[in-house]
Amino acid sequence: xxxxxxxxxxxxxxxxxxxxxxxxxxxxxxxxxxxxxxxxxxxxxxxxxxxxxxxxxxxxxxxxxxxxxxxxxxxxxxxxxxxxxxxxxxxxxxxxxxxxxxxxxxxxxxxxxxxxxxxxxxxxxxxxxxxxxxxxxxxxxxxxxxxxxxxxxxxxxxxxxxxxxxxxxxxxxxxxxxxxxxxxxxxxxxxxxxxxxxxxxxxxxxxxxxxxxxxxxxxxxxxxxxx
DNA sequence: AATATTGCCAACCGCATGGCG
DNA sequence: TCGCCATGCGGTTGGCAATAT
Numbered sequence: 077x078x079x080x081x082x083x084x085x086x087x088x089x090x091x092x093x094x095x096x097x098x099x100x101x102x103x104x105x106x107x108x109x110x111x112x113x114x115x116x117x118x119x120x121x122x123x124x125x126x127x128x129x130x131x132x133x134x135x136x137x138x139x140x141x142x143x144x145x146x147x148x149x150x151x152x153x154x155x156x157x158x159x160x161x162x163x164x165x166x167x168x169x170x171x172x173x174x175x176x177x178x179x180x181x182x183x184x185x186x187x188x189x190x191x192x193x194x195x196x197x198x199x200x201x202x203x204x205x206x207x208x209x210x211x212x213x214x215x216x217x218x219x220x221x222x223x224x225x226x227x228x229x230x231x232x233x234x235x236x237x238x239x240x241x242x243x244x245x246x247x248x249x250x251x252x253x254x255x256x257x258x259x260x261x262x263x264x265x266x267x268x269x270x271x272x273x274x275x276x277x278x279x280x281x282x283x284x285x286x287x288x289x290x291x292x293x294x295x296x297x298x299x300x301x302x303x
Numbered sequence: 304a305a306t307a308t309t310g311c312c313a314a315c316c317g318c319a320t321g322g323c324g
Numbered sequence: 325t326c327g328c329c330a331t332g333c334g335g336t337t338g339g340c341a342a343t344a345t
Contacts, residue, residue: 305345306344306345307343307344307345308342308343308345309341309342309343309344310340310341310343311340311342312338312339313337313339313340314336314337314338314339315335315336315337315338316334316335316336316337317333317335317336318332318334318335319331319332319333319334320330320332320333321329321330321331321332322328322329322330322331323327323328323329323330324326324327324328324329
């Protein structure tokens with residue numbers, strides 16, 4: 077039986093107070109991120125390290141972009157989701173200032189519905205046989221999907237592994253998708269995306285995170301599958 | 304005005320993974 | 325090679341606000 081990630085007794089749960097936020101911010105400003113398990117004690121917080129990490133990453137980090145998603149962000153999410161599946165951290169990594177939790181929530185509450193309304197299955201991005209023709213179209217979302225239907229768009233091979241672990245099953249599912257035959261459409265994978273900013277630590281030389289297939293050039297980072 | 308329903312989002316939980324001894 | 329530990333990730337839940345009845 078796995079031990080709990082932290083001592084459940086004596087730790088606060090639920091919403092964070094302003095005082096707690098401030099303590100965490102102050103601590104990280106001085107000491108930086110790292111060793112989340114020891115941060116609560118060091119910062120004088122009655123929280124588990126996991127909770128601190130989540131709070132910092134999803135809410136307190138100074139570079140978080142809050143508010144509605146822009147049109148191009150939506151388009152990017154759709155493309156990336158078609159490509160990667162529910163790899164929210166990877167998708168968020170391509171959206172400067174957005175967190176995986178935010179992208180996930182936005183997908184589940186907005187995008188999913190939007191696609192369904194358009195007669196598109198949000199899980200596999202296939203157009204349903206009986207599209208809901210009542211929907212007002214096309215907006216930019218349907219335009220994205222339409223672009224994904226273009227012939228010859230899917231020239232790109234999926235690399236052996238993008239992130240080594242879980243992406244591989246996204247890859248296999250994508251391969252199923254793209255090789256499924258005439259029933260499925262091809263995806264436009266021509267995505268060249270600028271490096272989001274420092275939070276892309278997995279390309280940091282000091283922390284090589286198994287993204288051996290990731291390439292950098294001219295200040296842009298492009299996943300091999302997007303090249 | 305009161306109650307029920309729905310939607311959103313912050314936070315939690317459990318599992319997977321990688322590093323290290 | 326194995327086991328432990330810390331961290332990261334994705335799915336799920338709980339609580340609050342907005343909306344409908």
